[in-house]
Amino acid sequence: xxxxxVEIEDTFAEAFEMTATRVIITAINYKWARHAAVTxxxxxxxxxxCGVEAGIERALxxxxxxxxxxxxxxxxxxxxxxxxxxxxxxxxxxxxxTCPTSAIFSGIESDQKIPLGQYIRYFGDGFQISxxxxxxxxxxxxxxxxxxxxxxxxxxxxxxGGGNFLVLAKTLSQALLACEAAIDAIGKLPNLIMPFPxxxxxxxxxxxxxxxxxxxxxxxxxxxxxxxxxxxxLTPDIEAAMEIVIDGLTAEDVRLAMRTGIHxxxxxxxxxxxxxxxxxxYGGKLGQxxxxxxxxxxxxxHA
Amino acid sequence: MTPLTLELHNIPTxxxxxxxxxxxxxxxxxxxEISLIPLWMGNRQHTVEDFFSITGEDASQLVLNNxxxxxxxxxxxxxxxxxxxxxxAGVYLGQNMRGGKIHVNGDVAEYAGSGMFGGHIRIExxxxxxxxxxxxxxxxxxxxxxxxxxxxxxxxxxxxxxRGTILIEGNTGDYCGSRMSAGTIIxxxxxxNYVGFGMxxxxxxxxxxxxxxxxxFNDAGYHDLGFLVLLLSSLxxxxxxxxxxxxxxxxxxxxxxxxCNGKGEILVWSDKTNMNCT
Numbered sequence: 007x008x009x010x011x012v013e014i015e016d017t018f019a020e021a022f023e024m025t026a027t028r029v030i031i032t033a034i035n036y037k038w039a040r041h042a043a044v045t046x047x048x049x050x051x052x053x054x055x056c057g058v059e060a061g062i063e064r065a066l067x068x069x070x071x072x073x074x075x076x077x078x079x080x081x082x083x084x085x086x087x088x089x090x091x092x093x094x095x096x097x098x099x100x101x102x103x104t105c106p107t108s109a110i111f112s113g114i115e116s117d118q119k120i121p122l123g124q125y126i127r128y129f130g131d132g133f134q135i136s137x138x139x140x141x142x143x144x145x146x147x148x149x150x151x152x153x154x155x156x157x158x159x160x161x162x163x164x165x166x167g168g169g170n171f172l173v174l175a176k177t178l179s180q181a182l183l184a185c186e187a188a189i190d191a192i193g194k195l196p197n198l199i200m201p202f203p204x205x206x207x208x209x210x211x212x213x214x215x216x217x218x219x220x221x222x223x224x225x226x227x228x229x230x231x232x233x234x235x236x237x238x239x240l241t242p243d244i245e246a247a248m249e250i251v252i253d254g255l256t257a258e259d260v261r262l263a264m265r266t267g268i269h270x271x272x273x274x275x276x277x278x279x280x281x282x283x284x285x286x287x288y289g290g291k292l293g294q295x296x297x298x299x300x301x302x303x304x305x306x307x308h309a
Numbered sequence: 310m311t312p313l314t315l316e317l318h319n320i321p322t323x324x325x326x327x328x329x330x331x332x333x334x335x336x337x338x339x340x341x342e343i344s345l346i347p348l349w350m351g352n353r354q355h356t357v358e359d360f361f362s363i364t365g366e367d368a369s370q371l372v373l374n375n376x377x378x379x380x381x382x383x384x385x386x387x388x389x390x391x392x393x394x395x396x397x398a399g400v401y402l403g404q405n406m407r408g409g410k411i412h413v414n415g416d417v418a419e420y421a422g423s424g425m426f427g428g429h430i431r432i433e434x435x436x437x438x439x440x441x442x443x444x445x446x447x448x449x450x451x452x453x454x455x456x457x458x459x460x461x462x463x464x465x466x467x468x469x470x471x472r473g474t475i476l477i478e479g480n481t482g483d484y485c486g487s488r489m490s491a492g493t494i495i496x497x498x499x500x501x502n503y504v505g506f507g508m509x510x511x512x513x514x515x516x517x518x519x520x521x522x523x524x525x526f527n528d529a530g531y532h533d534l535g536f537l538v539l540l541l542s543s544l545x546x547x548x549x550x551x552x553x554x555x556x557x558x559x560x561x562x563x564x565x566x567x568x569c570n571g572k573g574e575i576l577v578w579s580d581k582t583n584m585n586c587t
Contacts, residue, residue, distance in 0.1 A: 155536050
């Protein structure tokens with residue numbers, strides 16, 4: 007399959023079942039809500055080393071938040087409910103509670119609850135106040151700028167992590183430009199995040215390593231500087247490869263994001279140095295979800 | 310189906326216990342069966358047909374017509390359905406109720422909503438003393454749900470309140486929120502003296518500062534409290550005039566009752582120019 011001169015490889019992205027939650031951070035204005043959200047989603051690129059993958063979903067107007075203030079919607083993904091619960095509590099305690107004027111609320115509903123402010127309340131040292139409003143329990147924790155208001159729990163839902171595609175380009179700057187176009191397009195979609203810095207990944211990994219204890223290592227087949235030394239997937243006219251990783255609340259969200267991103271890249275086309283779109287996978291035996299690139303783009307053609 | 314309607318045609322000479330007549334208990338019963346349900350008046354046992362004429366069949370929408378203040382325990386222990394009372398109600402309205410809704414188009418006597426765990430009571434008229442309070446010997450009053458009084462309420466509103474929301478659109482008597490340990494009382498009119506006497510925790514939200522604030526409440530100053538936005542927006546479900554007001558969250562906070570080492574709060578809205586008092 008070729009779109010605008012860009013080859014779509016006949017392969018698939020291998021993604022995994024995860025569990026996710028959405029929280030809504032509000033503050034006196036966007037500036038402070040964003041400060042809290044950026045801090046909360048810091049060091050949250052991969053579950054391998056960070057415990058959780060997190061990112062900002064979108065900005066919310068005052069009419070979309072529980073307390074009527076400007077807010078930021080944040081999605082967090084983990085491999086288990088217990089890990090997610092621990093990470094959410096830690097990040098609320100260190101990054102949101104501490105941020106001036108902030109408040110935090112659940113942004114998703116399900117039967118599976120995890121603590122949001124349930125343990126943060128103890129920071130109040132006995133002066134915290136519980137309020138049940140509309141069937142939900144909130145905690146008012148006294149802090150130096152007034153009160154930190156937080157909902158007691160949030161919900162977690164099944165989700166999909168690790169949807170991805172790789173952009174192979176003639177030059178590094180062309181690969182970067184294409185990725186930025188894809189990230190901008192995908193960033194407009196709801197229910198998903200791109201957890202890596204700025205949404206792009208330059209250190210795509212393969213499973214395993216020659217070193218004991220390392221569960222992942224550099225994807226040497228796509229490293230241009232190793233061409234000729236390893237079994238490279240890069241042809242001589244490709245100077246750089248870059249990956250975009252997508253975590254979504256449903257497989258359909260990830261599929262739509264991949265389609266949108268690949269479309270944005272292909273819109274630049276071969277004339278802008280884009281050679282090929284491929285995807286990361288691990289033999290197809292590890293991930294529960296397979297997103298076939300050509301199938302996804304065929305759906306787009308018929309849509 | 311038309312609502313099951315009980316019309317009082319024989320005025321009881323003493324207080325009549327109607328706790329047997331709740332939507333969940335009457336579900337599936339025929340009019341003939343309902344007419345033979347025993348009712349206690351003083352120490353004498355009677356039946357429903359001795360006092361009420363019965364029409365309709367939908368027990369989930371029970372209507373009491375010509376009701377009066379000798380009819381006690383209406384909706385006690387009910388778990389679901391609706392009761393509409395056209396007239397007044399006696400004591401212990403909705404006592405220990407767990408769900409459903411009671412709508413009173415009239416006044417109610419003492420101890421309405423005492424011990425209730427859930428559900429919704431709406432009183433279009435006035436409420437007597439000890440609204441949502443613990444009965445003597447009990448350590449907890451209302452434990453959940455919501456009560457809205459469109460008129461005034463008597464003394465000791467929410468005595469020993471444990472959880473839930475009480476909204477008084479009019480005035481209250483003295484000792485509003487006495488000995489409460491949690492929950493929320495909102496008074497749209499004016500509260501009487503000694504508000505929050507013996508209060509351990511919980512919130513009393515007042516539109517107007519009381520004439521006499523207990524000396525055992527300390528002024529914590531003026532604050533913008535974010536939870537008030539959530540609280541006021543939740544009142545929309547209660548069809549309250551409060552919900553018509555723009556969200557206001559600046560209040561003067563008083564903490565106490567320090568006489569019992571309490572950590573309760575009396576919040577008084579500070580921006581009176583925006584208030585829609587009548």
